[in-house]
Amino acid sequence: MGKDYNKVKHFVFICNGKDCKKSGAKDLERAISSDLKSKGLRDKTKILKTKCTGRCKEAPIVLVNNHWLADVKMKDVPDVVEILIK
Numbered sequence: 674m675g676k677d678y679n680k681v682k683h684f685v686f687i688c689n690g691k692d693c694k695k696s697g698a699k700d701l702e703r704a705i706s707s708d709l710k711s712k713g714l715r716d717k718t719k720i721l722k723t724k725c726t727g728r729c730k731e732a733p734i735v736l737v738n739n740h741w742l743a744d745v746k747m748k749d750v751p752d753v754v755e756i757l758i759k
């Protein structure tokens with residue numbers, strides 16, 4: 674069964690353009706998903722993949738609420754999730 678969209682309160686956009694993929698967008702997606710799960714937020718959050726956002730030199734790019742995050746590293750994942758629930 675698919676996600677119950679009535680429960681979705683948060684959105685995370687992860688760039689999946691060529692440069693962001695090369696810079697680890699897939700691993701970031703998995704890590705963000707797992708961090709959300711461990712905090713009980715996975716069902717409330719939809720992760721969406723975007724096309725290139727035009728900031729390839731700062732890849733990988735993640736958008737959370739109104740924050741446009743550049744050069745996101747695996748160690749930044751807990752902070753990304755914190756921004757999401759602020």
Ligand code: FES
Nearest residue numbers: 688690693725728
């Ligand atoms: S590939 Fe992600 S900003 Fe261009």
